[in-house]
Amino acid sequence: MGSKERIQRLKDENRTNILDAALQIVKEEGWQALSMRKIADIIEYTAPMIYEYFANKDAILTELANQGYLLLAKKVKQAKSTETDLEKQLEAMWFSYWDFAFEERELYQLMFGIGTACCGFEKTYKCAESHGKLISDVIREIMKEKNPSEELICRKYFTYWSIIHGLISINLVNQGNGDNTNQEVLKDAIYGITRSLTD
């Protein structure tokens, strides 16, 4: 019965094909154009087939968002490894966060945008191996001489995130007016908050 594994492999393939197709549609035509029948078209099945793999459309969305969280965490982790100085690590991590938002703007909108059911902060801050955890670990390390409470670290992370997420949101809606202005604002903001960690 080695065919069982072959069948399972095909099923897995279909599952990822569905997710890939969904992302492809969104990248080409935007979130509002995503429909079950369009996904079905691409994977060369009919729409009801998708329900063998996902409970409903929302389940596809949350799965895509989860893929996004994984990818983001990976990139942030990678950015950390490029620096040794803690403050530089933090800067690199936030910059990679920034880059992710624009490289994978559709995913970012899904993960943190207003509209779909996905939350953002709670999930991202508490889950181990998330970018939130990775970044706040560095914040803790930088502040360690001040013996910060977990609540304070959380607040600092929150402050960072607010301004960066705000900047990103604004840039995502009026797509990229004045790139270097943003980069300057971003750098200023990161530097400002980082200074407040040790002062």
Add this chain to the structure above:
Amino acid sequence: MGSKERIQRLKDENRTNILDAALQIVKEEGWQALSMRKIADIIEYTAPMIYEYFANKDAILTELANQGYLLLAKKVKQAKSTETDLEKQLEAMWFSYWDFAFEERELYQLMFGIGTACCGFEKTYKCAESHGKLISDVIREIMKEKNPSEELICRKYFTYWSIIHGLISINLVNQGNGDNTNQEVLKDAIYGITRSLTD
């Protein structure tokens, strides 16, 4: 022909009824529940009637957004009038912005949220009598001894807005976890940027 005015008055009434109905539905059931037929139900007409007043659903949305901009500008202007000191004016204005976002959260989502077609920054910053203009006027006044360029003022306004909009976005999605933490972050952020105006 005094009836012409009566008819016009009825038409205007219908128009505002449509907008009111739309906002009512959104407040009760959220944006995704808004439909032309539901609006028609409330105003006791059939759906196609709405197209006599608005080109399409999107036109209703942008009109609502414009109402939002007007209301926001009014509130910000009012906040300014409660203080005489420039820096306090600025703080009060941003606080009223913050309050608006939560008092009229549906409108705020429409005006600045990701998803619908409305942009935010350009429109708000350039239009006279908008909250953006009002706030950046105060920024200019505070910075006047430094002879700031328009570009610098714009960037400062942008910085304020980013962090405040970021904070709001995050609070709108995970609705209000820890109110006073946010207020503290907000106050810190505003103070920090304000200090950077005169330093």
Add this chain to the structure above:
DNA sequence: GTAAATAATTTAACAGTGTTAAGCAAAAGT
């Protein structure tokens, strides 16, 4: 190898969406 059972996939349908065209009844103009 053929028949029964099971799995895989599709067709048809439901209730909803935005939107447009055709039809009808009442009012207005001549």
Add this chain to the structure above:
DNA sequence: ACTTTTGCTTAACACTGTTAAATTATTTAC
């Protein structure tokens, strides 16, 4: 009184997510 315009509705189209039934293909049992 007849025609034209206006206000409004019904019917329809092309979509949407989703479910149930029907069909086809594949596996299992004998």
